[in-house]
Amino acid sequence: MMVETKRRRQDDCQLSHAYLALHARGRYGEYVERAIEGGLKILGFSDHTPMPYANGYVSNVKMRLNQLEGYVDTVLNLKKEYEKDIEIHLGLEVEYYPKYFKELLHITGQYPIEYFLLAQHFLGNEIDDVYSGDETQDPKILERYCLQCREAMLTGCFTYFAHPDLLHFTGDPAVYDHWMRGLCEDAKKAGLPLEINFLGIGGHRHYPNPAFWKIVGEVGNPVIFGSDAHEPDKVWNPAALKKGEEIVKENGLHLLDTIELVNPAGTLL
DSSP states (O other): OEEEOOTTTTOEEEEOOSGGGSSOOSOHHHHHHHHHHTTOSEEEEEEEOOOOOSTTOOOSSSOOGGGHHHHHHHHHHHHHHTTTTOEEEEEEEEOOOHHHHHHHHHHHTTTTOOEEEEOOOBSSOTTTSOBTTSOBOOHHHHHHHHHHHHHHHHTTOOSEESSTTOSOBOSOHHHHHHHHHHHHHHHHHHTOOEEEEHHHHHTTOSOSOHHHHHHHHHHTOEEEEEOOOSSGGGSSOHHHHHHHHHHHHHHTOEEOSEEEOOOOTTSOO
């Protein structure tokens, strides 16, 4: 399935979060209404996937396993309700944790999930390891991030790589260049587009990282825009779009007009 991503209209919106994500606000219908107000033609919901953690661990940023069916039903109902106004797609934002990934595929494969986004917020896993967005000068953290993301890309389960520059490395620039250049080369070989993240732009976060997007331009990765909206008003964000277009122009990036949704069902089963 092809998803239209107009360069100037932000028509393909990554909506990673609504109230089930626990750290976001707004009901799903509010996101749809805001998208329509902004003239968007295509809207993708990709809330944080639940994880089949052992020992009863409960995440404070993800929906629960028993909420997944409700999430799916809600998005499918909106898809039908607004079919004359906007094209809606059902996805999940997924971290690659090798220990849990195969079981996750079995669980999500029971539902009509259209795509996974790769978003590596934690190394190892969320329970007892490092958050990727914490500032670090440790080359081993950078290396682990890149190797874990490489392994994720090799599964063939992901449609694109959300905020690939989330890893907040402030050490030796040459070390950063080495590992992130390798990551970009791996993504290019895997055919996985890289996302310029509008939440990072609007929130004045450490990403988008200029050093990273310079590498992307040199490697020649395809890129897309993603709204990563945590509240309905951020679905259509002209200021972030303008900044994203500046990043594309400054680095000579290849911004995609279309992306193909990769259905993760059955890929590793």
